Amino acid sequence: MSNELLLLGLLSRHEMHGYQLNEFLSKNLASCTDLKKSSAYFLLGKMAQQGWVAEESVQEGNRPPRRVFHITDAGADVFQQLLRQNLATYTPVTFAGDVGLAFLDALPTEEAVGLLKERREAVSLALHSAQSAPHHPGSLGLVLEHQARHLQAEIAWLDQVLEDLDQAAKS
Amino acid sequence: MSNELLLLGLLSRHEMHGYQLNEFLSKNLASCTDLKKSSAYFLLGKMAQQGWVAEESVQEGNRPPRRVFHITDAGADVFQQLLRQNLATYTPVTFAGDVGLAFLDALPTEEAVGLLKERREAVSLALHSAQSAPHHPGSLGLVLEHQARHLQAEIAWLDQVLEDLDQAAKS
DNA sequence: GGGCGCATGTAATGAGTTACATGATTGA
């Protein structure tokens, strides 16, 4: 349901057409969703059927027509509903990267250190790009702030693991 | 592939039967995977076909026979491969909870505060249960440590958001 | 004339969950 919440939330700010939504998602909200283009179009169609959004075809010149969506009253209710639920609960996150950590001792220490340093680099890169991304007004900005905080915590964590490995290697 | 890595990793320590694996996953590694029983059985079958693991049926008394799996040489290679890859890369995490945050200002401030406090409670609960869980030896223990760190960071983050909302409400 | 950005979709596929189905043993 969090994909629906996302689309309804964006449409509750102002009407948009599909391409525009997809642009916004991939450029500004990549850190909070993976939703792909086709999936978004599909979801929009489904939500239109359910009466949460209504569409209007707008043709400009000879371009392919845009399907412009706006949220309906029913959709606005659903949005409030989903939003409250989302905010009040904690949705546990599973870290795929932890699977590797679990079996860290299946490798020689030096190799483990090398690999984890690579990972650290990747996280660091992600952090820099999150920090240099354009800042959004209002609560939309929270997404990036959270992302940055998370990545910082990840780096601190990796540094601790690396240090522990270093200690272990010496003794 | 991280599910395969997980199963191979466990089987590389010692052979296990399906039920045993599932017990271990749900009791000790819930924070790093969601894998359900049926899915695990299915994956084990698939990995057996691919020659990564081999199975042996063991019957004790009149009980339903156990399918005991052990990792093959080919499987051990794949394991090393997947492990290195997993450790060296950062797999971005998407926080479903951020979708709600993005639209926080669609609600009156007091309500937002109330809902986020509920969420904070839930995170806090998860943290306590992570901290009181039995500690695993070796690198397996890292999973829980990471989980605890992450949850602490989440609480700190929520506290900051709550404080900012409080400030905003006063001014 | 060629490639990129705009704009939308469908169809096949896949990974994983849910619900269902079975049946023996063990302890209250």
Added chain:
DNA sequence: TCAATCATGTAACTCATTACATGCGCCC
């Protein structure tokens, strides 16, 4: 005797991704 735990699976389904398909406008 009744429920819980042990032990395994199948079938239907959902959700989302990938690959594919189309075609105009704009700029170099």
